[in-house]
Amino acid sequence: MTEILLFAIPALLIILGALIVVFAKNPVHNAMGLVLTLTSLAIVYITLNATFVAMVQMLVYAGAVMTLFLFVIMMIGVDKPEQSRKEIKGQTFLISGTLILLVSIIVYIGLENGLNWDLLFPESENAIEGTPSLLASSMFTSWVFPFEVISILLIVATTSALALAYEFKKSESND
Amino acid sequence: MEILILAVVILPLLTALFLKVANRFLNELLTNFITINAALLSVAVSFFMFGYLLLDKFKPIKFELFEWYPSPQIIFEFYLDGLSGVMMILISGLSLVIQLFSTSYMSKDEKYTKYFEYFNFFVFSMLLLVLSGNFLVMFFGWELVGLSSYLLISFWYEKKSAAKAGNKAFILNRIGDFGFLIGLMMILNYFETFNFVNIFESVLIKQPSNLDLIILFLLLGAFGKSAQFPLFSWLPDAMEGPTPASALIHAATMVTAGVFMLVRVSPMLQFSELASLTIIGFGLLTALIAAFAAINQHDIKKVLAYSTISQLGFMFIAIGAGAYVAAIFHLVTHAFFKALLFLGAGAVIHEMHHEQNIHKMGGLRKKMPITAAMMGIGTLAISGIPPLAGFWSKDEILASVFSKGGIYYGFWALSLLAAFMTAFYMGRHWLLIFVKEPKNSLENIHEAPKNMTRPLILLGISTIFIGFINTPFFHGLEKVLEETLHHVEVTHLPKGLTLAVLAVLSIGAGFTGLVLAYLIYIFDIISYFKLKIPFINEIKNLSKNVIFINDMGNIVFVKGLKSVSRRVAVTVDAMTIDGIVNGISKYFLQSSKQLSYTQTGLVRNYVVYFGLFTLILVLIFLISPEALA
Amino acid sequence: MSLRKVNPMIEVTSDWYLTLSAILFSIGFLGMMFRKNALIMFMCIELMLNAVNLTFITASKHLGLIDGQIAVFFVLVVAAAEVVVGLAIIVSIFKKQESASVDMLSSSKG
Numbered sequence: 001m002t003e004i005l006l007f008a009i010p011a012l013l014i015i016l017g018a019l020i021v022v023f024a025k026n027p028v029h030n031a032m033g034l035v036l037t038l039t040s041l042a043i044v045y046i047t048l049n050a051t052f053v054a055m056v057q058m059l060v061y062a063g064a065v066m067t068l069f070l071f072v073i074m075m076i077g078v079d080k081p082e083q084s085r086k087e088i089k090g091q092t093f094l095i096s097g098t099l100i101l102l103v104s105i106i107v108y109i110g111l112e113n114g115l116n117w118d119l120l121f122p123e124s125e126n127a128i129e130g131t132p133s134l135l136a137s138s139m140f141t142s143w144v145f146p147f148e149v150i151s152i153l154l155i156v157a158t159t160s161a162l163a164l165a166y167e168f169k170k171s172e173s174n175d
Numbered sequence: 176m177e178i179l180i181l182a183v184v185i186l187p188l189l190t191a192l193f194l195k196v197a198n199r200f201l202n203e204l205l206t207n208f209i210t211i212n213a214a215l216l217s218v219a220v221s222f223f224m225f226g227y228l229l230l231d232k233f234k235p236i237k238f239e240l241f242e243w244y245p246s247p248q249i250i251f252e253f254y255l256d257g258l259s260g261v262m263m264i265l266i267s268g269l270s271l272v273i274q275l276f277s278t279s280y281m282s283k284d285e286k287y288t289k290y291f292e293y294f295n296f297f298v299f300s301m302l303l304l305v306l307s308g309n310f311l312v313m314f315f316g317w318e319l320v321g322l323s324s325y326l327l328i329s330f331w332y333e334k335k336s337a338a339k340a341g342n343k344a345f346i347l348n349r350i351g352d353f354g355f356l357i358g359l360m361m362i363l364n365y366f367e368t369f370n371f372v373n374i375f376e377s378v379l380i381k382q383p384s385n386l387d388l389i390i391l392f393l394l395l396g397a398f399g400k401s402a403q404f405p406l407f408s409w410l411p412d413a414m415e416g417p418t419p420a421s422a423l424i425h426a427a428t429m430v431t432a433g434v435f436m437l438v439r440v441s442p443m444l445q446f447s448e449l450a451s452l453t454i455i456g457f458g459l460l461t462a463l464i465a466a467f468a469a470i471n472q473h474d475i476k477k478v479l480a481y482s483t484i485s486q487l488g489f490m491f492i493a494i495g496a497g498a499y500v501a502a503i504f505h506l507v508t509h510a511f512f513k514a515l516l517f518l519g520a521g522a523v524i525h526e527m528h529h530e531q532n533i534h535k536m537g538g539l540r541k542k543m544p545i546t547a548a549m550m551g552i553g554t555l556a557i558s559g560i561p562p563l564a565g566f567w568s569k570d571e572i573l574a575s576v577f578s579k580g581g582i583y584y585g586f587w588a589l590s591l592l593a594a595f596m597t598a599f600y601m602g603r604h605w606l607l608i609f610v611k612e613p614k615n616s617l618e619n620i621h622e623a624p625k626n627m628t629r630p631l632i633l634l635g636i637s638t639i640f641i642g643f644i645n646t647p648f649f650h651g652l653e654k655v656l657e658e659t660l661h662h663v664e665v666t667h668l669p670k671g672l673t674l675a676v677l678a679v680l681s682i683g684a685g686f687t688g689l690v691l692a693y694l695i696y697i698f699d700i701i702s703y704f705k706l707k708i709p710f711i712n713e714i715k716n717l718s719k720n721v722i723f724i725n726d727m728g729n730i731v732f733v734k735g736l737k738s739v740s741r742r743v744a745v746t747v748d749a750m751t752i753d754g755i756v757n758g759i760s761k762y763f764l765q766s767s768k769q770l771s772y773t774q775t776g777l778v779r780n781y782v783v784y785f786g787l788f789t790l791i792l793v794l795i796f797l798i799s800p801e802a803l804a
Numbered sequence: 805m806s807l808r809k810v811n812p813m814i815e816v817t818s819d820w821y822l823t824l825s826a827i828l829f830s831i832g833f834l835g836m837m838f839r840k841n842a843l844i845m846f847m848c849i850e851l852m853l854n855a856v857n858l859t860f861i862t863a864s865k866h867l868g869l870i871d872g873q874i875a876v877f878f879v880l881v882v883a884a885a886e887v888v889v890g891l892a893i894i895v896s897i898f899k900k901q902e903s904a905s906v907d908m909l910s911s912s913k914g
Contacts, residue, residue, distance in 0.1 A: 018832065021831075034850060061880070105793060
């Protein structure tokens with residue numbers, strides 16, 4: 001029973017947060033909804049034995065990324081209404097088509113299996129604990145190359161953000 | 176001994192180079208000193224070589240300068256036999272005389288030294304051509320001759336017509352040279368050597384199956400260089416050059432290069448019936464057309480130019496009939512009397528202050544008696560009046576053609592007609608310049624300076640006596656060429672009475688022509704008897720425009736090619752190729768324009784597309800799970 | 805699976821987590837479609853990325869392999885990079901036209 005509760009309560013909070021993200025008018029509320037979702041997800045991760053990932057989720061997502069978001073929201077201003085030009089041609093048609101497709105897929109799956117997804121692989125008997133040592137032993141051996149690549153990506157992103165946001169003064173020699 | 180051949184060739188080249196280098200330090204006197212002395216030396220060496228050759232019974236002398244290419248072996252070599260000996264004497268001798276004349280004619284010209292530089296360069300090229308020991312060296316001379324001719328035609332390039340004439344000569348010569356070059360390639364391909372002697376010996380043993388073709392290509396080169404129909408129209412235009420240069424290049428020597436070449440290849444030529452008929456046919460056509468055209472020209476030099484073409488036609492007739500000795504004989508005599516006529520014309524032009532229209536002259540014989548007399552000799556010689564040079568050579572050609580029999584009787588009759596026309600237009604030429612009552616006053620006209628009249632007298636005397644080198648009674652030239660032509664079947668003159676009758680007919684034709692010219696242009700028989708000749712104006716017009724050959728060439732080649740290429744440009748290029756390319760690009764442009772409507776630039780739109788297609792992907796996996804595996 | 809149906813006790817299986825992930829992803833996707841504010845669209849992207857992360861971790865547990873969790877790290881880094889660049893773009897756009905609405909941006913229109 002605890003198991004179910006440990007799943008259900010965070011799951012409900014996740015969905016609630018997600019809905020707030022989508023439907024709230026005030027950007028600050030949206031951000032708060034996102035924080036709720038991310039935090040609840042961390043709990044779910046713990047129930048899934050991924051403790052280290054849960055911690056990183058809290059620190060990086062709910063902490064750093066959300067701070068960045070809030071900073072930008074504050075910088076831009078929260079009271080800007082959503083401006084829109086005239087309706088995009090064919091947009092309604094496309095959206096309704098997509099929604100119909102989505103609903104029909106859900107209905108199809110529901111009718112076919114209920115909540116039982118017919119997974120290709122059976123559940124493993126081997127229970128693992130996502131400790132930092134286990135993660136590191138894999139990440140710095142077999143995953144070391146992607147790890148290096150992703151670090152380069154991060155550096156590039158940082159530099160480009162700098163280039164985008166920083167106003168370079170035109171040097172006089174250029175004229 | 177052999178190295179003296181090189182000396183003959185290289186002497187004019189060194190002179191030209193020296194004049195080029197020292198151009199700015201030379202005044203007229205110094206230039207004269209250098210060039211005349213060099214020419215004298217050249218003549219001396221030439222005569223010495225010829226004398227040596229004579230004493231050695233015309234045994235060919237070879238001189239190999241260096242090996243050029245090992246396999247197939249090509250040697251830069253020279254070859255002196257009777258044929259090239261005659262040409263060598265002719266070229267160096269005439270060039271000396273004409274240079275003497277030029278010192279006076281070109282005097283006070285800004286580019287005096289440059290003229291002699293080009294002149295010597297031409298002499299070098301021509302000597303290289305005639306003394307060459309194989310086809311490749313000959314081709315060198317052949318091309319250099321074309322180049323120096325171009326330089327001299329457009330010598331006064333400030334005049335637009337001169338520059339144009341130079342271009343025309345060069346381009347028409349290129350057409351011929353193209354044929355010559357192909358002929359050379361075929362020769363190398365078949366015989367694997369360029370050496371004359373080797374080729375001719377192998378021709379005698381085994382004849383290549385495409386001998387006709389080789390000869391025809393070589394013939395194209397000869398037609399271009401010797402201004403035969405249909406490549407002759409450059410020669411009248413070439414008269415834009417200085418008159419002495421015209422005398423040497425476009426009358427006496429260069430244009431005879433084609434004749435020389437054909438006589439040189441006569442061991443091959445004799446086996447090709449087709450080529451012989453082509454040569455005689457085109458030669459006859461050229462002789463007639465050019466003679467007809469000369470009748471109504473008003474430019475003093477153009478009459479002589481057409482006359483040259485016509486006489487070259489005679490030489491080709493002789494070659495076609497197999498009378499190679501007669502062809503070379505006529506070449507020699509023609510060189511003398513045509514040089515004489517040209518130099519005379521040059522003297523007249525010089526004294527008339529560059530007036531060239533013969534209708535504006537007349538009565539000059541009293542003012543310029545020596546010139547008149549000398550040009551009279553030239554006129555009589557070209558008309559075939561004995562005992563002057565032209566009679567002997569022309570009569571030999573006519574008699575040789577006649578002796579071949581069959582269809583050649585017809586050729587003979589037409590040649591006789593051409594000879595008659597020659598006498599007629601040359602008579603008209605001389606009479607209009609020297610005899611007819613002058614229209615303008617001639618007070619300021621004097622006899623030409625001594626530097627001009629002396630060469631004229633020299634040439635005049637030569638013209639009288641040069642004919643005796645090869646008469647039916649004394650076969651001098653035939654002996655000279657014997658060694659050259661000893662494998663070749665040469666058409667000989669008929670014997671006895673036939674020859675006498677033919678000679679009388681030939682003299683009659685010349686005489687009638689001259690008398691007719693006198694009657695029409697001086698006595699004015701047409702208005703005296705109120706004769707009405709039908710179509711006289713049309714005929715005059717036709718003659719003046721050279722039967723519209725230039726215009727026909729213009730229409731066929733220039734306009735025709737233009738319209739064809741324009742049509743090709745429109746249909747093939749613009750419509751087909753551009754059409755395909757443009758069509759493809761237009762198709763892509765249109766379709767991409769259509770597709771670009773989906774690029775709204777709106778992010779939300781893209782999001783929906785992204786979602787839609789992701790869902791479609793999911794659907795596919797759901798429907799067929801195998802796709803996942 | 806039939807074994808599970810016999811058992812009357814309801815057990816939290818991988819299916820549940822996957823369903824949660826699907827719902828989260830769908831909500832994020834709907835937000836992407838309907839909202840016009842660039843910032844909120846970014847948040848929706850974060851929602852979708854987290855849905856994917858959840859899937860990875862579920863798979864990691866289901867298969868008993870650590871690799872799923874490592875993939876989560878990579879996704880995390882990519883998300884962080886994306887947020888950094890995206891927000892920088894938004895800031896620089898905002899400096900120009902005082903709006904964060906994506907509909908105002910259509911210079912890449914064909």
